Amino acid sequence: MGKNLYKPHLAELKEIERETLDVKAFKVEIIEDIDFNYLPGQFAMVSVFGRGECPISFSSSNVRDDLVEFSVKRLGKVTVALHELEVGDKIGVRGPYGNGFPIEEWGGKNLVFIGGGIGQVPLRSTIRHVLAQRENFDRIDIFYGAPSTEELVFRDELFQLEDRDDLNVFLSIDEEEEGWSRFVGFVPENVERVQPSGENSIALTCGPPVMIKFVVKNLKELGFENDEIFTSLEMKMKCGIGKCGRCNVGNLYVCKDGPVFSYDQVQESPLNIEEI
Numbered sequence: 001m002g003k004n005l006y007k008p009h010l011a012e013l014k015e016i017e018r019e020t021l022d023v024k025a026f027k028v029e030i031i032e033d034i035d036f037n038y039l040p041g042q043f044a045m046v047s048v049f050g051r052g053e054c055p056i057s058f059s060s061s062n063v064r065d066d067l068v069e070f071s072v073k074r075l076g077k078v079t080v081a082l083h084e085l086e087v088g089d090k091i092g093v094r095g096p097y098g099n100g101f102p103i104e105e106w107g108g109k110n111l112v113f114i115g116g117g118i119g120q121v122p123l124r125s126t127i128r129h130v131l132a133q134r135e136n137f138d139r140i141d142i143f144y145g146a147p148s149t150e151e152l153v154f155r156d157e158l159f160q161l162e163d164r165d166d167l168n169v170f171l172s173i174d175e176e177e178e179g180w181s182r183f184v185g186f187v188p189e190n191v192e193r194v195q196p197s198g199e200n201s202i203a204l205t206c207g208p209p210v211m212i213k214f215v216v217k218n219l220k221e222l223g224f225e226n227d228e229i230f231t232s233l234e235m236k237m238k239c240g241i242g243k244c245g246r247c248n249v250g251n252l253y254v255c256k257d258g259p260v261f262s263y264d265q266v267q268e269s270p271l272n273i274e275e276i
Ligand code: FES
Pocket: 236, 237, 238, 239, 240, 241, 242, 243, 244, 245, 246, 247, 248, 253, 254, 255, 256
């Protein structure tokens, strides 16, 4: 009998932290004796036994973190069930799946991370990965925004990164709040204000489709080419391995050919960021 591709690895919840009102970080240990290696931008199918499974991007980095981390927004049956679990409970983890960001091709380049809301998850994994090998890259700019301070995920970590002098962090919230002295406005406005150079640079942007649309416009004006802009698309996925057709768009399977796409791939295919 062939290997059951849908059988998850058993994993134990080791730490659970509340990131925001509806986002929790779950640090898990894969219990089975396997090499569980993954790339930033890849995802896993995470299952709560008896409740179902759903695709979740890694927010940790394989090269830096001992535990596998998923930062999960409470949204839908499986994630609601996941939020009810406690340290010591077991879950299933199938994967890793998808392509991930081609970080190894970007040595010597400037990297510009632009995230919004929970879209920061795959970027956070990538930032951790990149900072573990900081010397391989030139300038690093991190833009991140959310509607309010309460909704900024990885907030404390980003505040700590602000203190480093080998990278630049530009945080924003949509509306004024007492005590907030950083930028107030939407993420694309922050990018427009700072104007990161498009020379020898790669931009990675994840967030709400409307944010990505305006960020891409900014980036093009700053000289970024379509193949220098990368995004990770979220889409309803079921099998995660190119079999069920649920994530099929044109001749692409988001689960297998993505979820990371360069903007020229997006433009050449029926993938429409605004509809995803
Ligand atoms: S999720 Fe089944 S083909 Fe992509």
